[in-house]
Amino acid sequence: MSHERETEGVPPADEKARQPIIEPDESGAVRDEHDAAAPTDLSLEQHLRILEALLFAATEPLDVRTLGAQLPQGSDVAALLVLLQERYLPRGVNLVRVAGKWAFRTASDLAYLLQRQQQEERRLSKAALETLAIIAYHQPVTRAEVEEIRGVVISKGTLDVLLETGWVRLRGRRRAPGRPITYGTTDRFLEQFGFDSIADLPGLAELKGLGLLEGQLPAGFTVPDPQLLADLQPDELPLEAGEDEDGAEPDESSDGETRD
Numbered sequence: 001m002s003h004e005r006e007t008e009g010v011p012p013a014d015e016k017a018r019q020p021i022i023e024p025d026e027s028g029a030v031r032d033e034h035d036a037a038a039p040t041d042l043s044l045e046q047h048l049r050i051l052e053a054l055l056f057a058a059t060e061p062l063d064v065r066t067l068g069a070q071l072p073q074g075s076d077v078a079a080l081l082v083l084l085q086e087r088y089l090p091r092g093v094n095l096v097r098v099a100g101k102w103a104f105r106t107a108s109d110l111a112y113l114l115q116r117q118q119q120e121e122r123r124l125s126k127a128a129l130e131t132l133a134i135i136a137y138h139q140p141v142t143r144a145e146v147e148e149i150r151g152v153v154i155s156k157g158t159l160d161v162l163l164e165t166g167w168v169r170l171r172g173r174r175r176a177p178g179r180p181i182t183y184g185t186t187d188r189f190l191e192q193f194g195f196d197s198i199a200d201l202p203g204l205a206e207l208k209g210l211g212l213l214e215g216q217l218p219a220g221f222t223v224p225d226p227q228l229l230a231d232l233q234p235d236e237l238p239l240e241a242g243e244d245e246d247g248a249e250p251d252e253s254s255d256g257e258t259r260d
Contacts, residue, residue: 047071048084061101061191099190100197124165128158132167132189136201139184140171140236146183159183167192172236182236 051067068077081102085095088104096105106114124132131154134146147154162168167189173179185198195201232238 044080047075047080048087051077051080051084055095055102055104058103061098061103063101067102096194097196098194099187101187101191103191105194124161125158127152127154128161131158132162135162135168135183136185136189136198139198140174140182140233141184142174142180142182144180170239172232172238175235175237179237181239 050070054067054070055062064077064081067081068075071077071080081095088095092107092110093104094107095102098105127150130150131146134149135141138145138149143154143159159168163170165188166186168183169186171182171184174182189195190197
């Protein structure tokens, strides 16, 4: 008869060695010795998942402050966004920064797959596109200054269309006789064209490379260096109450500019 006795519930020695050591911490809670490094990794992944969910659900780009409000205090939101951006770089959807905010966008090399085949009901006229470009590069700019650059008079409807799209806004009034309205672009303009800031607008060399500037250019021709001037400039006055509520261009008589 064997004198060896089986002991129920007692694992072999080698199995016991493989089992984690579980012991209470200072607060009395039980902690696994292998959990020591886990919180850092899990926390990072959880933070990225939170940012990912917020950005996917958002109907418009979100800034760092808005995203940071959903994360634990002290989180390095900017660094987390850069990491998330890198992870999405090879995918069909990219994380991009537009107008100083963050949003998911279709990868630029796949944009052709999502082009709408039907014609838009309303397209911007050549006059509207030229006016938009002048405002973007020369802001803050008045209607008379736009007309001087284009060399033709702008119809009231042209500026109204740009205001309705939300790409152009009324900034203020010029400190000059008649106090003409000054115009500038909006964050929606940056979002629409995929710019992080107005400074990202193409310069002279880029415009030539894109074929947008052809032929013999006048001597000394330059493209203005655009600046994002959110605040009123020294030569601008604030709008009066109610002037910018409906987004429509003020009546001609209110800006003091004469028409031909």
